[in-house]
Amino acid sequence: MSSTAGVMGPHISPGSLAWFARHEMTLAWRRWLSIMAGGRRKKDRAVAIGLFAFVAGLHAIAYFFLEPVLAAGLTADTTTLVAVTGTLLLSFSMMLSQTLESVTRAFYTRDDLDLILSSPAASERVFAVRVSSIALSVAAMTALLAAPVINVAAYIDGPHWLWSYGVVLAMAMLSTAVAVMMTLGLFRVFGAKRTRLIAQILAAVVGATFLIGIQVVAILSLGKISRFAVFSSDMVVSRAPDLDSWLWFPAHAAFGNPWAAITFLLLSTMALAAVVAVSATRFGEQVLAAAGISRGQKVQAAIRNGFRQVSRRHAMRVKEWALLARDPWLVSQTLMQILYLIPPALILYMNYGANTDMHAILAPILVMAIGQLAGGLAWLAISGEDAPDLVLSAPISKGAATTAKIEAILIVMAALVAPFLIALAFVTVWGALITGLGVATAATSAIAIQLWFRSQSRRSNFRRRQTASRTATFAEAFSSISWAAATGLAAAGSGFAVVLGIFGLIVMTVTWWLAPRGDI
Amino acid sequence: MSQIVPALNIQALRKSFDRPAVDGLSLTIPTGEFDALLGPNGAGKTTTLRMVAGLLAPDSGDISICGVDVLADPIAAKQILAWVPDEPMVYDKLTPLEYLEFVAGLWGMDATRAFERAQELMGWLGLAAHANERCEGFSKGMRQKVALAGALIHEPKLIILDEPLTGLDAGSARQVKTVLRRLVSEGVTVIMTTHILEVAERMADRLGVIANGQLVAEGTLDELRDKAGQDGSSLEDVFLQLVADDADANKELAA
Numbered sequence: 001m002s003s004t005a006g007v008m009g010p011h012i013s014p015g016s017l018a019w020f021a022r023h024e025m026t027l028a029w030r031r032w033l034s035i036m037a038g039g040r041r042k043k044d045r046a047v048a049i050g051l052f053a054f055v056a057g058l059h060a061i062a063y064f065f066l067e068p069v070l071a072a073g074l075t076a077d078t079t080t081l082v083a084v085t086g087t088l089l090l091s092f093s094m095m096l097s098q099t100l101e102s103v104t105r106a107f108y109t110r111d112d113l114d115l116i117l118s119s120p121a122a123s124e125r126v127f128a129v130r131v132s133s134i135a136l137s138v139a140a141m142t143a144l145l146a147a148p149v150i151n152v153a154a155y156i157d158g159p160h161w162l163w164s165y166g167v168v169l170a171m172a173m174l175s176t177a178v179a180v181m182m183t184l185g186l187f188r189v190f191g192a193k194r195t196r197l198i199a200q201i202l203a204a205v206v207g208a209t210f211l212i213g214i215q216v217v218a219i220l221s222l223g224k225i226s227r228f229a230v231f232s233s234d235m236v237v238s239r240a241p242d243l244d245s246w247l248w249f250p251a252h253a254a255f256g257n258p259w260a261a262i263t264f265l266l267l268s269t270m271a272l273a274a275v276v277a278v279s280a281t282r283f284g285e286q287v288l289a290a291a292g293i294s295r296g297q298k299v300q301a302a303i304r305n306g307f308r309q310v311s312r313r314h315a316m317r318v319k320e321w322a323l324l325a326r327d328p329w330l331v332s333q334t335l336m337q338i339l340y341l342i343p344p345a346l347i348l349y350m351n352y353g354a355n356t357d358m359h360a361i362l363a364p365i366l367v368m369a370i371g372q373l374a375g376g377l378a379w380l381a382i383s384g385e386d387a388p389d390l391v392l393s394a395p396i397s398k399g400a401a402t403t404a405k406i407e408a409i410l411i412v413m414a415a416l417v418a419p420f421l422i423a424l425a426f427v428t429v430w431g432a433l434i435t436g437l438g439v440a441t442a443a444t445s446a447i448a449i450q451l452w453f454r455s456q457s458r459r460s461n462f463r464r465r466q467t468a469s470r471t472a473t474f475a476e477a478f479s480s481i482s483w484a485a486a487t488g489l490a491a492a493g494s495g496f497a498v499v500l501g502i503f504g505l506i507v508m509t510v511t512w513w514l515a516p517r518g519d520i
Numbered sequence: 521m522s523q524i525v526p527a528l529n530i531q532a533l534r535k536s537f538d539r540p541a542v543d544g545l546s547l548t549i550p551t552g553e554f555d556a557l558l559g560p561n562g563a564g565k566t567t568t569l570r571m572v573a574g575l576l577a578p579d580s581g582d583i584s585i586c587g588v589d590v591l592a593d594p595i596a597a598k599q600i601l602a603w604v605p606d607e608p609m610v611y612d613k614l615t616p617l618e619y620l621e622f623v624a625g626l627w628g629m630d631a632t633r634a635f636e637r638a639q640e641l642m643g644w645l646g647l648a649a650h651a652n653e654r655c656e657g658f659s660k661g662m663r664q665k666v667a668l669a670g671a672l673i674h675e676p677k678l679i680i681l682d683e684p685l686t687g688l689d690a691g692s693a694r695q696v697k698t699v700l701r702r703l704v705s706e707g708v709t710v711i712m713t714t715h716i717l718e719v720a721e722r723m724a725d726r727l728g729v730i731a732n733g734q735l736v737a738e739g740t741l742d743e744l745r746d747k748a749g750q751d752g753s754s755l756e757d758v759f760l761q762l763v764a765d766d767a768d769a770n771k772e773l774a775a
Contacts, residue, residue, distance in 0.1 A: 323613050393598055
């Protein structure tokens, strides 16, 4: 056996940065494959083919939209620079949301940290590698989404557009640096006990805030919900800096200006390196603080003097409600969905009492948000059972237990959506009825999909629920989109709603057909 | 003359996965006994007990608990049964008291009686000081005791425990053993699986040895010694002899 090769590849000095980097990359690659293939290695090839077809399709769509724009010649005037800078800021807020979540996880997830921190290897190196891998993975995800636009632009207008990938990497590094500083700031202000929950909520809020903020401005100033209406409005363009301002250099970099891209990359690299250098020594300390919290935290509930007399089904519902209300992931996800409902709520408020068609805008957003939320709630209630043996060995039929869980979700959904529907009914009863029907259909579809694809898991696996079934994930997304579009069109009085409704039914039928048969 | 109904009666029970896990097992356990089921890993102990608890459907065979047919009337059977798995399954975000309230609700107990019973059990198991703390910070031993309290709150007639003492410190193990012996003295039947032979030897009235999905021996320790032909031997010697005999018999059968 060669002395320069180990089971994991060529020899690299153990404990070095490169050694940790290879370890992280191996784990990240296998995790990604597992997510894509749902844990089945045989599916690797199918995943590769599917991914290739998907990316090729996106390139075709990008070509369709970009070709006329680039053929006409793209000039970096103020309006374009504002639009590009706005889009970059929007992307940055989304990236910051992801990196904040990943950095928090790096501090709190035990996995192999106990092993590494108990070894003589320097924890600073682990931190540096983990932070860099967060930046790279976020850059890779964003690059995957941006690739069709960048590649097609490079094909039509020249290879200088490929410098835009540098912008993606620079933004990923910058967002990671900001996320690390924010997390350490949270540790200092709130302590290890509260940082995880606050960071999770913050991650959800940061991702949504910029988009929602722009939409709110659009609604209040222009009466439109589109963020591009704000970017191209006189209000913004007239106040924008001059064309030669340094503030535009990220936008110029995105346009494929090599010097701007290199500058952006250098500055971001320096920012991330500085943050790692400053904070790496505190990594081990904070991880230990986080570990101490996860083992010893005491959340005290109110002292009870008796139990409530309830039916078996209601006992199940009460348990579900208590667990849903105490789930930090769900709290952050729900908060995010509620934030997305602010713009339509604002539209509703501004048109209160007026007989307008604005419910056509409100309806699809509400249906989409509730559909997504219902999917998460349904997974938690149906598949995320932490004590399956207890429930199965209880004198309640499996059907009754499942029904009670579904009732618990439906009641939560109804409580969330009712204020919107009641307010909408004051504007238009017909619109409220259509929206209510759309919401009910989307929620029922999401719950049905979770029922068909149920697989027992711990609630803490909520974040990884998509790995259980790709089909269920896509079906949930397609059904939500179909019902949202159908509801929006129905609210606008378009007959095309029927076509989308039929498409929604086809999605559900195909999903049911693809679902694993057996005991549900 | 009325016949005494056994706490558990299993007849010709079979369950196969890729291979037979339980292979025609028959077992009768009288009321008010403490029985221990022993066997090597993969012998079929847990599979058997999961079928008794209604967590797995058998391929064939009959199971009755205190005269109630588990397959024909599972709800009635579950009403008088408690199952405690080896891995304590409690809800991290509930407190022990909330967990017990949920379990009492699932078993349809009277709320006043359930609350009294919960206080009693938490006192017995040393959980009273933590009654209103969420379980997420609990050690495995604490979680095991919460799960046990949940199993006992509805005053079952038959309690099945799968490796109940694994992961418990000496103090917690003593508390659990004391509670279980107290219940047996009150007429409750307890069946547990364990790999800790000393515990089985000291606590159980009768022992059952399962190997290759079959009951190879059953009785008091003295009866097992007779069967193994090892007078005065420890349970460990007897157990290893019985399992080895069964393996030899299977080899001969295969040959």
